[in-house]
Amino acid sequence: MLKSWFSLLYTIWCVSVFVVFFLLMLPFILLGSWLAGSKNQFGLQLAHGAVRLWGMLAFIFMAMPIRVDWRFRPEPGKAYVYCANHFSYFDIAVTGVIVPGLYAFIGKIGVRKLPLFGYMYAKLHVMVDRSSAQSRAYSLGKCMRTLAQGRSIVIFPEGGIKAEHPPKMVYPFKDGAFTMAIQQQVPIVPLTLVNNYRILPDGKPFRVNWEPVRVVFHEPISTIGLTQADADKLSERTYQIIDSELSHSLSFAARHS
Template sequence: MILVVRWLLVGLFIVLSFPFLCVFMLVNPKKNRNLHVACRAYSVINRIFSVRVAVRGFNTIAEGKSYIYVANHQCNYDVMIVAEALKPGTVIVGKESLKWLPLVGQLYWLTGSLFIDRSNPRASIQSMRKVAKNVVANNTSLWIFPEGTRNNGGNMLPFKSGAFRLAKDMGVGIVPVTICSAVRDVAYNSLRATDVSIVAHPPIEADVVASMNSKDLASHTREIISNMIPIV
């Protein structure tokens, strides 16, 4: 019963808020700020599900500087945890199939988020090059889940190298981000609160990124993230 009521509240909130968000994002000249606005609005869903998110480290990240944020990806609810932490001027890079999901696809597009075709390596490379041009032109930061898909509660999957090649091509730093494993234990059908943390680690600055090859950089970043996964 609790779960049904919560999903009804979520559905009602989305139906009522979506048209207003769409209008705002269509007229807002700062398109790379739209995702932050949407995240602020939809972070209300965490309150509905009694999820308390501790956000750490993001206030130390330099303002007005482009980075690529890379985070572990455990379940669909990760996106709602990211909503509490995402900084203005950041957009998410997601798989192209998301654009066809009702509401989700439209919201992704309106927030200026970017799609890549992971099923076609050649198309994926071309997509990433377009991403790089967009970032450089608009002083935008990117949020990428480099595992490429959810790890479904197991150990982190190997990191795909695209995000790290992109950081080297763009000449920007990388911010490793850990989403704690408690996100898999959200008590959807209980009034019990769930405590979750999302932690931004000190950036791997552009000069260090430039000095490492993509494979080593991916491994180094993955190690930083995995060492902090148990934290709540």
């Protein structure tokens, strides 16, 4: 019972922290988003900086450290396609803080309906209606233009939070991430979000559980010289890298529990 009450109080605290710091950063986020909509580079930097600061302050006040295993350090100014597993809405908050440089998420079009946050998301990121082939094609084209401009793409190639038994991912990955990476000849960087599904499980009741966030940046996979005929192999390799890390982490936790 005591643990349940602590979990509820901690959840309320975390939500309050996120909302308060969002409101504090909102003028800078909105200004940057508005300028970014006019293709203004300063606007992109301002909005990204404000969003990243929002997340950093939130995690500090939640007393929740983010521990990153940097097996690869991205080069400043270089574009990548970051592919991460997706079991929790917490994934967006974490990747928004740790992914360096300028980037765009691939997000569901329904997000744009959210007050204020939706406006920011639509201006800075790529929206897609996965039920529409036309929307998927338009979003893929926008992603490739984004990569060509030197901004990275952050994508969850499972196609949403769909895994029934985390940390086992949905198989196979959607092919969009690998198509755009090959066409633009930019590296794929597998990103393992190790334990977000335990911190904020996808389900009811809505609860935030405290534990340090763990993330792994894996070595990049080059796409130089690859063609669309290699997309499935690239997808499979990315899947296996992330899945192996998740399986290893689960085994380690079981041995030390």
